[in-house]
Amino acid sequence: MTPETAYVQGGYANYGGVWGAYLPVIYAFKDKLTYLHVQLYNSGPIEALDGRNYSQGTPDFLVSMSDMLLQGFPVGRNTSQMFPVLKPEQVLIGLPASRQAASGGYTAPADVQKALTYLVCQLGQIQ
Numbered sequence: 001m002t003p004e005t006a007y008v009q010g011g012y013a014n015y016g017g018v019w020g021a022y023l024p025v026i027y028a029f030k031d032k033l034t035y036l037h038v039q040l041y042n043s044g045p046i047e048a049l050d051g052r053n054y055s056q057g058t059p060d061f062l063v064s065m066s067d068m069l070l071q072g073f074p075v076g077r078n079t080s081q082m083f084p085v086l087k088p089e090q091v092l093i094g095l096p097a098s099r100q101a102a103s104g105g106y107t108a109p110a111d112v113q114k115a116l117t118y119l120v121c122q123l124g125q126i127q
Contacts (some may be wrong), residue, residue: 001026001036002094005043008036009068011083013047015076023075023083030084037092040065041105049073056105062093062115 003022011020026036040062045053048064049071055061072085095112096102107115 001033002039003036004039005046005065008038009046009048009065009073011075012049012068012073013077015078020075027084030086030090033086033090035092036069036086036090037094038065038069039094040107041094041096041102043105057107057111059107059111059115059118061105062095062107062112063118066091066093066115066119 001022006018007020007022008026010018011023014020015023026033041056043056045055046061046065047053049068050064052064054064069086069091070088073083075081075083093112093115096106099106
């Protein structure tokens with residue numbers, strides 16, 4: 001499954017319409033889901049669990065959007081409706097291979113490496 005950020009992580013700050021639209025589907029199949037490959041590009045800033053908005057194309061965006069899937073989050077900020085934690089092996093990072101491959105969100109290889117190093121070493125989340 002390869003949804004855009006609005007359909008998944010966007011359901012944290014706002015739930016309705018496109019915002020979080022894939023969450024019920026992901027939830028229904030979370031135990032059978034092989035990969036969730038959210039497109040971390042062609043997106044505006046998205047609010048993360050720390051309340052900050054992160055912009056595409058940065059290591060912080062990759063880490064914060066991945067962290068939301070690895071930690072779970074309250075849907076529409078409603079703590080009685082939690083989007084569950086996904087297993088690290090289910091979470092993939094979707095990125096364009098070049099600036100021409102997307103209208104926004106290209107992340108330089110060195111920045112991708114920074115994000116992956118943080119996810120592996122600091123959070124211990126990615127296998």
